[in-house]
Amino acid sequence: MARPGTSILVRHSSSSSTSAISYKRSHPHKRHPALSSEYLYPAAPSAEEAVSNILYNTPPGGQGRTKQRHIFNCLVQNEPGVLSRVSGILAGRGFNIDSLVVAKTEVADLSRMTIVLKGESTTIEQARRQLEDLVPVWAVLDYTGFKVIQRELLLIKVSILGPEHVRAQMKSRNPSWQMVEESEEEMTPSNALRQTYGHLKSLTELAKLFQGKVVDVSGDCAVIELSAKPDRIDSFIKLVKPFGILEAARSGMMAMPRSPIYDRHESEEDEEAQDSGSGVDATMLPPG
Structure with a gap:
């Protein structure tokens, strides 16, 4: 003899499964349309379209800039008052210093000062020479246009x-x-x-x-x-x-400037090329 709750559970499950099947029949699954061949295999752009896209996405350059950024590397004596004297010369010429970093080096009496500023090249050169005339300044190196880190x-x-x-x-x-x-x-x-x-x-x-x-x-x-x-x-x-x-x-x-890479075979090859020349014996050429 089955338990009273068993028959009720079976009836409920069968009715629910039947209602689910009838619901699926009354609400068929909607199929999405197939993707077109143009979407799956897009046509390659033409040269004109590719060039137009590249020109459109290229940011504008800085050709209109009149002032160039200069990087000074000053080797100065490690003593009080050097920073104020260097910055005073640049401020007297009306330069706006973008950044200035001073730190000691591996030598106890030597400090390295990195100055970044913007201005005309001629005026910057005058300021560099004026900085070199200072007594506690050993050298002023201009890294503008060089490969630096x-x-x-x-x-x-x-x-x-x-x-x-x-x-x-x-x-x-x-x-x-x-x-x-x-x-x-x-x-x-x-x-x-x-x-x-x-x-x-x-x-x-x-x-x-x-x-x-x-x-x-x-x-x-x-x-x-x-x-x-x-x-x-x-x-x-x-x-x-x-x-x-x-x-x-x-x-x-x-x-800091990048160190150049030298090839020990480069000088030998250059000398051999100069000696060989074009492969024509110079004694066979006419005078003049």
């Missing part, structure tokens, strides 16, 4: 709460969930926590793309360290600006 250090503090909370973060250091509750959008603490760590993950991946790293994390912000070229640092700042920048500190550009 440029690096700049950036420490930037970015919000992980979102751009709508940046103003509140600058005024106070409340926990993230309190800031979210005070905003217009009502969010639970769990959703706010997910959003916070989502922003942190995005910032971490973005820093890895620029070969940077996150050096400090708190409940509402993160500090990223990046060492790269000045142009690359400018691009990184533009990309993290939508997250909300709380603080940013840049060290200024440091430059």
